[in-house]
Amino acid sequence: MLLDMLYTPWVYWGYDFVPKLIHGTFRLYSTGLLLYAYLSRRMNLVYGLLGCFIYLSMPVIARLSHWGYIDLGITFTRRRRFWVCCGGARKETNSVG
Numbered sequence: 001m002l003l004d005m006l007y008t009p010w011v012y013w014g015y016d017f018v019p020k021l022i023h024g025t026f027r028l029y030s031t032g033l034l035l036y037a038y039l040s041r042r043m044n045l046v047y048g049l050l051g052c053f054i055y056l057s058m059p060v061i062a063r064l065s066h067w068g069y070i071d072l073g074i075t076f077t078r079r080r081r082f083w084v085c086c087g088g089a090r091k092e093t094n095s096v097g
Contacts, residue, residue, distance in 0.1 A: 007022065
């Protein structure tokens with residue numbers, strides 16, 4: 001519902017390109033970087049980059065990033081919840097001993 005509210009004022013005011021820009025931002029900066037952060041932390045940098053590039057190169061994701069719709073925003077929020085549930089928000093500390 002909040003994602004709909006993010007797009008609604010811009011469409012109402014006649015700026016149809018702004019929801020498309022927001023949607024593209026969810027594709028690249030939000031979900032892609034979140035996937036990179038998760039994989040690079042769990043595995044290593046190469047797997048993080050590989051996972052991010054595979055996600056960004058999917059034809060479905062590339063096509064949907066040009067539409068002003070909420071599905072990539074929902075993908076971002078689900079991946080973020082998964083990352084937090086897996087302990088991604090915890091700060092790693094080095095234990096001495």
